[in-house]
Amino acid sequence: MPAVRFQPGDTVMGRWPGSNLYYEVKVLRFDPKTQLYTVIYKDGTELELKDGDIKSLTGFKQGRSRSRSRSRSPARTRRSRSRSPARTVRRSSSRTTEVRKEKFKEVLEVRLTPVVRTQSENQVGSRYNLRRRKDQGDGRPAELEKKLEAILPQATPREAVKTTELEFGGRFGVLFWLLFLPVMVLALLILCAQEDASLLNFPLTPPPLHSLWDCQVFGIVLLWLLFQAVLSLLPIGKVVEGMPLKNGKTLKYRINGFYALIFSAISVGAASYNEVDLSYIHGHFLQFYTSALIISILLSVYLFIRSRWAAVDDLAPAGNSGYVFYDFFMGRELNPRIKDFDIKFFCEMRPGLIGWVVINFAMLLAEMKHKNLDTPSPAMLLVNGFQLLWVADGLWHEEKLLTMMDIVHDGFGFMLAFGDLAWVPFTFTCQAYYLASHPSDLSAFWIVAIMIMNVVGYYIFRKANSQKFAFRRNPSDPALSHLKTIPTATGKSLIVSGLWGFVRHPNYLGDLIMALAWSLSCGFNHVIPYFYLIYLILLLVHRNARDEHQCRKKYGLAWGEYCKTVRYRIFPGIY
């Protein structure tokens, strides 16, 4: 075990996680169990750092002066301030490499700007705002980093950081979820199909095997996945870069989800026009679910096995505890790819999400067929319309997913594979599945009220998400100049006015209002159509807790101040 190099109270240079920037920090404590130092930055942010991410002040300064004495031009002497020793140590190769590295350091050099805020801005007084010099958010550092990677000798392989904070009930909790979630979806579908869909009427005998398995259905599901994969690979739509990874590199993604939706709609429409009976999906729904479940399990096993060969930098921070079931559930690899095909991004946005809309349409046809209707019921039309809008919106804004926790932080394991391929298409469709065989007679008043509710929810959801995305992309956008913000030590600010000043997650609130509108469309006869709403409340409350935990770590005191300014989490009036 390595010796403890620093003591509480020592002032050292600490690397800012995920970057090559070093700031002066004070050591607060060392945890021998996790081998992590808790350090405090000048703005009060507390973080846990590995030994390798801490340099002694003297070593750091020596590194700096060594590099200064080697510099020839005064300009370079000026630039060599706040230089990372890690980079100094690496400087052993040719002169050309050195010159290129100097250029790179210039970009990474940081500036400490005291931020003085006014009385009206919550009396914060002065503090430091750390910004990358010359990085105006135009992607130049990432590009330079890539060039640098290409010219530098390979760095010593790093060890993966072990996941110590276990979520979802830890190693035993995930065992429960692994078994419970697939069974719960099955139970939900069985109940939905019953004439009396009351919870009290749940059949106690298990369903016969033939109602769960059909080779043809399995083949159709595979074909659907293949069809969506081909659509995702079509050279249509722009190619964008994702968020920088731990090693500073970025991955490229083709954004063509909305085209895929249109192609899929045309294909399904053409099939229906040519008398392909889509209500087949309704009649074989359990078999479709079992097929999707099996595929998600096989995919998770494949992902787990291939993660053994993944590079340290490609591992997700949350899925590397060393406990097999935990890591299998959470996912070890962050962005598993086969060549340029990103499996996680594909699964999140395509087969399940577009499948959801197709299944809804199949349920609409099944309702008309079974109830001998010339037109679908108003409730079925509302559910189909609302959910199509939600899916189309998601695919239209597909690029924004690249900044979300699921892509940036979570590994791709059973939770997301099952969630994307089985949970989304078979539980999110539960309202349409329910309506296909249960009536919901809505009065004109209710129809209008539900439509208004969905419009209000959608407005809040879209405005909040778009505002945050636009602000993150360009905080100095004149269109956003009316927003009040709180600066943080990372250089990013937090919006504290408008929707983001009303509650801390207005986008969740909007999503929940929409979910309520969808459920209300199904009437009050049974609780089953409210499943989606209940799931979303639980998921978003939990997600909110996870996100706030991450933000507290990232933003330290500034986050605490944000919480004091914007007191409610998701629901106004509830802390």
Ligand SMILES: NC(=O)C1=CN([C@@H]2O[C@H](COP(=O)(O)OP(=O)(O)OC[C@H]3O[C@@H](n4cnc5c(N)ncnc54)[C@H](OP(=O)(O)O)[C@@H]3O)[C@@H](O)[C@H]2O)C=CC1
């Ligand atoms: N139907 C479903 O099953 C689900 C739907 N969703 C929906 O997806 C959407 C996105 O959700 P999700 O990714 O969880 O969360 P958010 O889009 O809310 O992202 C949270 C992040 O936003 C940034 N942030 C938080 N507060 C502020 C602020 N005041 N100002 C600026 N930035 C802030 C922080 O990241 P940073 O500072 O690093 O930028 C934080 O980590 C939501 O609308 C949600 O309803 C989500 C999950 C499931």
Ligand SMILES: CC(C)CCC[C@@H](C)[C@H]1CC=C2C3=C(CC[C@@]21C)[C@@]1(C)CC[C@H](O)C(C)(C)[C@@H]1CC3
């Ligand atoms: C198995 C579980 C109990 C939970 C699984 C959860 C996942 C299915 C969802 C977690 C977050 C999601 C999001 C979307 C789809 C569902 C999952 C993966 C989303 C990509 C759908 C499209 C939206 O527009 C969105 C806002 C981008 C969604 C983001 C979160």
